[in-house]
Amino acid sequence: MKIKYFYQQLTSHVSVILIAFLILSVLFSHYVEQFVYDNKTEELATYGQTILHDLDRNPRYSTNTLQVYEHVLNGRDIQYILFDEQSAIIYSTELKAPVIGLLSEDEWQEIKNGKTVTVKQDFKRFNEAVTFVLLPYVQNNQFVGGILLTSPIKGSREVISQMNTYLLFTMVLALAVALLLSWILSNFHGKRIKRLREATSLVAQGDYSVRIPSANVDEIGELAEDFNKMVEKLNVSMEEIQSLENRRRQFMADVSHELRTPLTTIRGIIEGMRNDMISESEKEKGFQLASNETMRLIRLVNENLDYEKIRSNQITLFKQDMQLVELLEIIKDQLEGVAAEKHNHILVDVEPDVIVHADYDRLTQILINITKNSIQFTDNGSIYLRGYVRDDMTIIEIEDTGIGIDPDDIEKIWGRFYKAIVSRTTNPYGEFGLGLSIVKQLVTLHNGTINVSSEQGKGTKFTILIPNY
Structure with missing residues (x-):
């Protein structure tokens, strides 16, 4: 009951x-x-x-x-x-x-x-x-x-009887006043709890815009304030979930598209060779195309596997001291050809005595990811690779003179599935949008931090701080 x-x-x-x-x-x-x-x-x-x-x-x-x-x-x-x-x-x-x-x-x-x-x-x-x-x-x-x-x-x-009569009268009067005040207070608190119940019901139905008046005068007021904070956080969480869900759907669409294209190409080459539809002079070109598409598939799969391993802490870092200038020169050598295709120059600025304490393979992965991003978003410009030591921290800067990032998108670039340009038909910038998400995870595993500053039309700068211990 x-x-x-x-x-x-x-x-x-x-x-x-x-x-x-x-x-x-x-x-x-x-x-x-x-x-x-x-x-x-x-x-x-x-x-x-x-x-x-x-x-x-x-x-x-x-x-x-x-x-x-x-x-x-x-x-x-x-x-x-x-x-x-x-x-x-x-x-x-x-x-x-x-x-x-x-x-x-x-x-x-x-x-x-x-x-x-x-x-x-x-x-x-x-x-x-x-x-x-x-x-x-x-x-x-x-x-x-x-x-x-x-x-x-x-x-x-x-005398006693008279005193008792007065006392009884006073008690009845006080009880009547107390009953009235109790009714007012109970009704007041009942309405406040009813508002909370109705608001909770709306939240249960998925309405996260509901708010209730709150005042820190009693526990119900504090509960109302906590309720409002909870709904705000739920609203933010739902927006994040919705955003993640949209990105997941986009990701699945991208996966379907990105995988279908190389698989279709490879199948076409195989069918052409089986049916002697490709001339001997074109076979080498067909083999090279099939090889390129196969490598592309491997790269896409590895990118996703890397993200899941890093996210679930399934990788082990083997840190060592290394000269940063050598590492940056290797990055320059690997990507100089890609940069030249877009008429970009890669410039290294680091003292020979700068040492970084990190996992060679993973730091290389970090730097290649960021540098490739800088190349992709820059035309006829420069990409600067800098390094120096400050307060027991090795600081690595990768700066470009490209198109920059919208201020509203700066915090979003670290999200999984995020892509600066959503449309697949006009997006020449990477496959799944997992690169920077992997970068952030790897930097965190090094107990480091990564920051980005950008101005549209003038370029972007990534700053990585890695402790020397």
Whole structure:
């Protein structure tokens, strides 16, 4: 059975308030009752002590004096009995029975020992329920009698009853106010949670644009803020997933196209030779074309295998110290012919004593990838290969004077499947767009970093930082 949060909040608030009020009411009522009876016994004790004090000053007590006290105490609804050491009544405002019959053995013993006896509520020994105080009368350290003062409980009960009535009225009023405030608060929090639930439902349906108002005033506000941050991250993740999915689809299309072309060429050459459709003079050219297309297929497959191995850390680096100038000269020699086809020049600028600590094969792969990119995006320009050491880091720069990169695309170039020019029909720049993604992974494996800066129409510079340890 589901119970709405609103009713849970309302019930919990009211229950807590009600229990708190009940406890406070019981404690307060007990305190008031105790206070009233303490007040009454103190009042009786004070009057009794006053009477006994007057008797001390005038041992031959006067009936007129006792009658005056009787008159005063009647106005306070107080009766008293004066008795001697034998419990015989000397003077009484109302009771005529022997005092010994009214007191218990323990009470009589206590008063004979000079102690005051107080009873806040007595319902049996008098004609009505009373509070009474029993004081000893001592002269020259000798017990010579005492005084018993009584007052009906009904007066005290009326005060207590009136206080309880006020307390009950206050409790009902406070409960009504608390119920109203609890309803307002529960409704307010219920609406906030409902907004969260509705927003969560929209997110579950794929809507990542939803946002809810948040304020850091309580935990629900913090939850709303965390929810908004979560949705923002989900939105970014979904955009990345969507982008990756689009690139994957483009990649599959590129794979189909790139593989179909060399396979079709190779099949055509084989069929032509089988059916003697290729002349002897053209066979060598056909073999060379088939060989080139086969190498192209191998290169495409290796490029993908390399990426997966690097991404899953399945390769081991064999680092060694090597002269950077020799490595850059090798890169220049390998790619000079490719650069010449586009009327580019490769220039090496590095001191002979610059040493780089890296895996030879993988660093060569990094530099060839970047340099080939620079050649592909540059016409009638220059590609600079530089190197120097700074703060225990070997820094390698590859800079070109090509077409540059759009500022919006700079961060995207490291993504898998990303290609600067999407259209296959107009894209002479590489196969699958995996080159720079592999480069970044390999640089990271060397505990290094790679940065790129570019300006459209003026060129691009890649900066690789590799630690010398």
